[in-house]
Amino acid sequence: MDTTPDGRQGKSESWVREWVGWSELAPAGNVEAGAWGTWELTYHVGRYGVDDGGTIVLSRRFASDWAKPQTDAPGEPHYASVRTSGSASLRVRWDPKSNVRPWQQGLAIDVFDSYLAEGDTVTIVLGDRSGGGAGTRAQTFCEKNFRFRLFVDCFGSNRFIEAADTPSFSIDPGNPARLVIHGPTEQTPDETSWMQVKLEDIWGNPCHGIDAQVSLTTEGGICEGLPGTVQFSHDESAVFRLENLRWEPGKWGRIRGDAGGDIPPAYSNYVHAMEKTHRWRPFWGDLHGQSEETVGTNTVDDYFAFARDMAGAQFSCHQGNDFQVTKDTWSAIRAATKKYNEPGRFVTFLGIEWSAVTGMGGDRNVMYLGDDGPLHRTSHWQLDDWTDQETDRYPLDALYDALDGRRDVTLVPHIGGRRASLDYHHAELERVMEIYSSWGRFEWFVEQALEKGWRVGITAGSDGHKGRPGASYPGAAIFGVYGGYACIYATELTRESLWEAILARRVYATTGKKIHLSFSAGDHFMGEEFESTDPPLFKVRAVGECGIESIELKRASQTVCSYRPKDATAQNTNWFRVSWSGARIHQRNRQTHWHGGLRVDKGKIEEPRNWQVDNLEEGVQSTDEQSIRWLSRTTGDADGVEFRLSGGDGATLFFETDIVSFEVKIDDIGAVPYVVEAGGVRQQVEVQRISRAPGNPHTNVTFDVDESNFHDGWNPYFVRLMQEDGALAWSSPIFVKKAKK
Structure with missing residues (x-):
């Protein structure tokens, strides 16, 4: 439409x-x-x-x-x-x-x-x-x-x-190039679990009409009901949902899949089979994207169907730019949201993106608890029918006034093409904010809000325009990274339960991987706030899809401490990672072009490979024994290369791009990154040694820290986690106020 x-x-x-x-x-x-x-x-x-x-x-x-x-x-x-x-x-x-x-x-x-x-x-x-x-x-x-x-x-x-x-x-879609297996990250004792198995083409589209067989085995625990194979046929999509699975209690298990041919084996996320039911359970979904009714792809019905059936998301929300939403479009969005809502299977929320000029408030996603809600646009700029212009609310203060006191609506500040302004804030309406989407990584945005005293949780979404919510690959232009995922800790998979969790800030963000993350301080869980005379003791439990490289405890923009479990094995290896990250500016057209390369004056570069490069047309373009050349754009995120350097003792590494060039002695590089700042918005280059030890021994990590240096007033503590493949997760903060003894 x-x-x-x-x-x-x-x-x-x-x-x-x-x-x-x-x-x-x-x-x-x-x-x-x-x-x-x-x-x-x-x-x-x-x-x-x-x-x-x-x-x-x-x-x-x-x-x-x-x-x-x-x-x-x-x-x-x-x-x-x-x-x-x-x-x-x-x-x-x-x-x-x-x-x-x-x-x-x-x-x-x-x-x-x-x-x-x-x-x-x-x-x-x-x-x-x-x-x-x-x-x-x-x-x-x-x-x-x-x-x-x-x-x-x-x-x-x-x-x-x-x-x-x-x-x-x-x-x-094209021919299969990738096998993807994923499901929930926890299983309760009284329920069965599920897993989705799918074949994607090289660009991330679910395949269709493929005659293929995938063999399945388990690691880390027994999974009753798991078939040995899944067969795809020519008359269906190459997406299959396995139901009625039951994992061995007390274990962390995952599934390995093999499709044969040139398709690499795939591993699912880990599933924790709980021995007893906890108060909250993690649910995964994507709350941000739009369809062809505004600036996206395919219809709003296609949007929700993809999220549920192709991406395996457990919840979703449609967010179309308000100045393009006609009365008929709003009716279609409301109808599709209601149609696809199925408590216990797939939950949908009604939404609209309030899309203002940054100085007037900037982008805020408006989400409603129910099947209907007031449509307050920023303007009727692209509409022919202006008869309901009096319902517009602009600037943001006017929208705040219209929604003040309501508990069935929430606003999510974020950065898309335009960015939300941090000069506006409504503490009751804005309970979470977006740190990551297909537009890029915006840690500065959340950290500045926390420094200003905002008490908000952290979420992520795709903001996808390509019709693939929940599995939003960036393609080859405009968007810089794979879309994000939100994990919500709720009592059950219903609108009411998820809504309560969002308002309670019991949510965390990832860059698209199902990384299990639990963050608490005594009896207080992520999103909560409390006062204490004693220093808080924080506990982090994390289970990655691959090895965990670092876990940081942050207080707003300050890193309080960092736990790096793989550094000991990386310190003396001859494997290196060179990565670059950041953005040019805060506004639109923020992408930084890092086209260039590196070279060494001694030794031999072996097995060069891309690290965290999202665009298939970018990354390593050419190599020889002493150099690597690449194309790369970042939008707050990181790209990089990894390689082994044989016979490189005493060598000098030369990094050469239009953004920054420098040289560093290889012997001075250790497991802790050597960092060169490069201006812009957190533009920097990191050079470090990495561990290539097989078996990913650090996928399951428990990390405790006693924070004795907490400040007067409210302290927003949150966790930033990075896997060895560059995938990230951020918890919502725990807000601790230092009380007088």
């Missing part, structure tokens, strides 16, 4: 075809996600013609990562050519702001030195190979109804009408 205007003013398709013209695409038919090829779109000019000074724009959606065309180098990838049968000359340019959101991205073709007449054609070749180029890459994520929309300004007036016969096709 795309609400973007087509400029036709209600004129029929036949009228548009006759007067404005029409388009056709070759080859026609569906396209495999991420496939390389050549596509030729031909525009047939209508009776109006196109005047000298007119423009034709081939538009695609904001979220699409179909490779950006270039028009300067015929022998290079993604070359686009344009020709006409008419007498006019054509000037081609890529314009990321050529149309109305969400169809901003476009190839603009200016007509000059003559005109185009009825019957003339304009042919656009995407991925033109005639000059020796490799073609171009299609969009990397699936879409049921992908469209190239052709808009024409026939009279040079800057008013565009969409041509007839817009090409439409589906983008389908």
